[in-house]
Amino acid sequence: MKVLVVSDSHGWSEMLTELKDRYEGEVNALIHCGDSELDADDPAIQGYVVVRGNCDTEDEFPYDIVEGVEGRRMFITHGHRYNVKMSLMKLSYKAQEYGADFVFFGHTHMLGTEKIDGTIFLNPGSITMPRGSHEKTYSLVEADDGQVNIRFFDDKHQELTELNCTFSL
Template structure:
């Protein structure tokens, strides 16, 4: 299973479509601030949440599960992700999730904490505190997951990311 995780595309629908086509994932997670009409989001298997800049009526948070792995998805602004990952980790634990995907800070982040893998894919439009726009891919590898970060042109970034036990 391969999951594409993006956030904070801020109206760059064509770029998002190019990334989705290039990656060819089994599922796409958009962590909010897509800032377009919902119909401009990718078709297919998609989990999307509303960010603080979105006007479309989509859920504030969602869970998605595949292959026995549960994901909690939120934009992150309601969980103070710019200051600490603990509130979103606690909310993911409450939801019974092993992976928490979020955005808002525009900064890529990947860390396992308290049994929850925390993933912020960064922003494909406007990075902050990081030199390039980014997205992440999660691949299920038996009892592990591998998280890999990429520039929007598809070039692999060596940090953050890694392989984590489930």
């Protein structure tokens, strides 16, 4: 499984188009964790699995999506409805309820990843307005039979190797 995860683009449709052009056909899914601030029919967001963030007005985007890719179960949400700025506890409970292998979320504009009770949680940061660092970021997640590699990239597509991490499955 290989997926691209981006969040909090806040209207920057050119970057979403650029990511799609760069990775479509190379990844199993393009995932946007909310606050695109785009309409559902905007060409830039077409091809992405998209959830609704707190700054989105598009009713067509659901708040949560559970998606299966190559036998892995992904729970995708923006995070604002689970108070992710305070704790991952509510999000973790929902992930357990869904039987998720991965949780992809945004909202905080701060990248991070951790494994909680066997589930991998990933916030790719913000591709437009990062907090906690200066890099505008997105992630590539690659999982095989034994491990998960999470790689972070900036808006110039330079890999931020010091932020990358690996988890066993």
